[in-house]
Amino acid sequence: MIRLxxxxxxxxxxxxxxxxxxxxxxxxxxxxxxxxxxxxxxxxNTRPPLTDQAGLxxxxxxxxxxxxxxxxxxxxxxxxxxTSVAALAPATVGLKLYLDHTFGLLRLDDQETVHRHVAAWxxxxxxxxxxxxxxxxxxxxxxxxxxRPIHICHVSRRDEILLIRSAKEKGVAVTCEVTPHHLxxxxxxxxxxxxxRAGVRPPLATAGDRHALWDNLAVIDCxxxxxxxxxxxxxxxxxxxxxxPGLETALAILWEAVHEGRLSTEELxxxxxxxxxxxxxxxxxxxxxxxxxxxxxxxxxxADLNSRCRWTPFEGMRLRARVRRVTLxxxxxxxxxxxxxxxxxxxxxxxxxPT
Numbered sequence: 001m002i003r004l005x006x007x008x009x010x011x012x013x014x015x016x017x018x019x020x021x022x023x024x025x026x027x028x029x030x031x032x033x034x035x036x037x038x039x040x041x042x043x044x045n046t047r048p049p050l051t052d053q054a055g056l057x058x059x060x061x062x063x064x065x066x067x068x069x070x071x072x073x074x075x076x077x078x079x080x081x082x083t084s085v086a087a088l089a090p091a092t093v094g095l096k097l098y099l100d101h102t103f104g105l106l107r108l109d110d111q112e113t114v115h116r117h118v119a120a121w122x123x124x125x126x127x128x129x130x131x132x133x134x135x136x137x138x139x140x141x142x143x144x145x146x147x148r149p150i151h152i153c154h155v156s157r158r159d160e161i162l163l164i165r166s167a168k169e170k171g172v173a174v175t176c177e178v179t180p181h182h183l184x185x186x187x188x189x190x191x192x193x194x195x196x197r198a199g200v201r202p203p204l205a206t207a208g209d210r211h212a213l214w215d216n217l218a219v220i221d222c223x224x225x226x227x228x229x230x231x232x233x234x235x236x237x238x239x240x241x242x243x244x245p246g247l248e249t250a251l252a253i254l255w256e257a258v259h260e261g262r263l264s265t266e267e268l269x270x271x272x273x274x275x276x277x278x279x280x281x282x283x284x285x286x287x288x289x290x291x292x293x294x295x296x297x298x299x300x301x302x303a304d305l306n307s308r309c310r311w312t313p314f315e316g317m318r319l320r321a322r323v324r325r326v327t328l329x330x331x332x333x334x335x336x337x338x339x340x341x342x343x344x345x346x347x348x349x350x351x352x353x354p355t
Contacts, residue, residue, distance in 0.1 A: 010279070012041065016062045059073055144167075151279055217263070
């Protein structure tokens with residue numbers, strides 16, 4: 001067994017409230033524990049979105065009653081909530097800016113709106129941006145002009161990681177994350193996954209883009225799943241929504257890179273525990289760790305997973321590592337695939353620490 005600190009996923013969609021047929025804090029945090037995550041940060045594009053005090057209250061109530069692991073909540077930037085959303089900063093882990101097409105109703109369409117949000121959000125709280133291509137350059141520029149660090153979500157392309165690398169070299173305050181599916185899958189895998197089910201934002205890219213991510217591993221601060229569950233029926237429908245589930249497979253998939261020597265255990269912990277905690281100012285989870293068996297091969301089958309969506313783009317993949325035990329604040333939370341933590345035992349990371 002290899003003992004690691006509890007993992008932190010800084011980018012998940014738990015669909016709660018509003019679309020709990022896809023996932024909720026109960027099933028989503030059970031999936032998190034099964035994957036070795038003891039804290040998850042939930043995105044605000046719920047229905048209704050978390051853009052005001054009412055939305056925050058509804059999400060907090062759902063999380064308090066259902067979450068099995070610790071959690072934090074993002075506030076969402078809307079078209080005209082510059083001042084009101086900033087008032088949510090003390091109770092949230094950061095502000096999420098959607099600058100490109102995504103699932104939900106929070107896309108920002110003009111530069112002035114983005115600029116006003118960056119200026120209004122409290123300087124001691126992080127800003128995370130869904131920014132692809134040219135939108136990435138806009139996010140970096142506006143953050144730099146405002147003297148604010150920006151965290152870029154799910155980087156997927158060569159031009160994007162090279163731009164972030166150049167920005168870092170020139171002293172721009174930027175961090176970024178990459179998903180396991182962008183590190184291990186490409187557009188060549190679409191025919192295997194199926195055209196409809198393979199839809200994700202950002203889209204699966206080329207083999208060259210994937211190589212660029214690995215070649216610039218030093219630029220990548222975090223690995224994040226962007227766990228975005230939709231039911232199999234929805235993905236197979238006429239207008240399939242974008243998104244992949246990923247909480248239960250992320251660590252095991254990345255462990256393949258550890259086995260191959262492309263990634264050290266220390267680098268894995270840096271990007272799945274240390275850096276997410278540092279970027280979002282999260283409190284340490286006392287007496288919390290996970291135990292991983294690096295030689296316990298298993299085949300990925302959606303029917304065996306905890307996520308309510310009941311499908312995975314990694315169906316049938318053979319993986320060599322498995323999370324055997326999770327201890328959360330000194331108490332067993334998972335044992336050999338069985339989730340032991342009860343709904344409601346997870347804690348809001350912002351209730352535990354002011355910064």
